[in-house]
Amino acid sequence: MNAQMKRGLLDICVLAAIKDEDSYGYKIIKDMKPYIELSEATLYTILKRLEAADQLTVRSIEQDGRLRKYYHITGTGLKRIEEFKDEWKEVVLLYQFITKEGHHE
Amino acid sequence: MNAQMKRGLLDICVLAAIKDEDSYGYKIIKDMKPYIELSEATLYTILKRLEAADQLTVRSIEQDGRLRKYYHITGTGLKRIEEFKDEWKEVVLLYQFITKEGHHE
DNA sequence: GCATAATACCTCGTGATATGATGTATTTCA
DNA sequence: TGAAATACATCATATCACGAGGTATTATGC
Numbered sequence: 001m002n003a004q005m006k007r008g009l010l011d012i013c014v015l016a017a018i019k020d021e022d023s024y025g026y027k028i029i030k031d032m033k034p035y036i037e038l039s040e041a042t043l044y045t046i047l048k049r050l051e052a053a054d055q056l057t058v059r060s061i062e063q064d065g066r067l068r069k070y071y072h073i074t075g076t077g078l079k080r081i082e083e084f085k086d087e088w089k090e091v092v093l094l095y096q097f098i099t100k101e102g103h104h105e
Numbered sequence: 106m107n108a109q110m111k112r113g114l115l116d117i118c119v120l121a122a123i124k125d126e127d128s129y130g131y132k133i134i135k136d137m138k139p140y141i142e143l144s145e146a147t148l149y150t151i152l153k154r155l156e157a158a159d160q161l162t163v164r165s166i167e168q169d170g171r172l173r174k175y176y177h178i179t180g181t182g183l184k185r186i187e188e189f190k191d192e193w194k195e196v197v198l199l200y201q202f203i204t205k206e207g208h209h210e
Numbered sequence: 211g212c213a214t215a216a217t218a219c220c221t222c223g224t225g226a227t228a229t230g231a232t233g234t235a236t237t238t239c240a
Numbered sequence: 241t242g243a244a245a246t247a248c249a250t251c252a253t254a255t256c257a258c259g260a261g262g263t264a265t266t267a268t269g270c
Contacts, residue, residue: 001195003226003255005113009199010257016203026218035202036195042257044220049256066265067219081203088200090106090141094114095193097140098121098186107256108228115228116255131247147228149249154227171236216267222260229253237246 001036010038012084014046015055015077022070024058047071055080106141115143117152117189120160120182125166127175152176160185 013036017028030044031072038046050056055077118141122133134148145183155161160182164175 001192002113004116005192005196007112007227008107009196011109012203013199015136024218026216032179032202032203035199039258040219041221041259045256064266066217068217069219073139081255085204087106087110091110091114094118094140097137100188104269112227112256130248131245144229145248146230146250150227150229169237171246173246174248212270214267214269217265219264220262222262224259225256226257227255230251231253232251233249235246235248238244240241240243 006038006074009036010042010046011050012081014043014050015073015081018056018071018073019078019081022072024068024070028071050077111141111143114141115147116151116155117186119148119155120186123161123176123178124183124186125134127177129173129175155182202207 013032014028017023017031023031024045025040025047029038029040032038047056047058051058053076054074056074057072059072061068061070119133119138122128128136130145130148130152133143134143137143137198152161152163156163157174158181159179161179162177164177166173166175
């Protein structure tokens with residue numbers, strides 16, 4: 001999938017990836033890989049953005065001397081997913097506009 | 106629809122708007138309005154981009170002293186729409202990932 | 211034992227691009 | 241006569257995905 005298409009989808013995907021269970025950077029990338037690929041640089045940009053927007057919270061855990069940051073979705077984050085579902089309806093209409101035959105009257 | 110979501114869709118929408126019948130800037134905006142709103146600044150940016158990518162051709166027509174530029178889709182443009190349909194399948198899978206309940210095993 | 215890969219975090223610079231603001235010129239209509 | 245609609249255009253700005261590069265630890269293969 002190209003970069004333009006990803007915009008508007010990636011944020012929501014990351015929220016979805018931590019929705020049911022707190023997760024951390026490396027795992028999020030692996031979990032999303034079958035559906036969409038994103039670089040670490042992209043993910044950390046997104047996580048920062050979502051944290052600044054109060055859509056997730058962070059909790060640092062030291063495990064065997066290795067740092068791990070767990071991300072937890074907030075109410076605002078869950079709301080964002082719900083809003084996306086509404087927006088999706090518009091996207092589907094747009095898809096129909098793109099694929100329908102004979103626009104002219 | 107937010108700006109991020111529009112990216113990756115707008116180019117294709119403009120191509121779809123001229124797919125069956127040549128059209129010009131102002132009309133394209135009006136035709137797309139029920140489905141997606143875009144400013145003139147955005148449209149002319151897109152038209153320039155699509156022309157540079159050989160996805161459409163331009164033909165200037167003087168009508169009652171008023172300039173009108175008609176845009177015509179090329180084979181490359183039609184191919185782009187077809188490619189988008191494939192990409193759409195990935196987007197739908199992504200939507201399922203976002204909306205499914207219980208990601209954890 | 212040692213190199214390579216995997217895990218796990220991070221920053222910086224760049225390129226692509228949607229949009230508001232702004233400008234030009236004509237026609238239509240109240 | 242003046243406002244709105246038609247129709248084009250440019251520029252500056254903000255957002256954002258990503259490649260390139262960096263640090264440190266643990267696991268794996270030879």
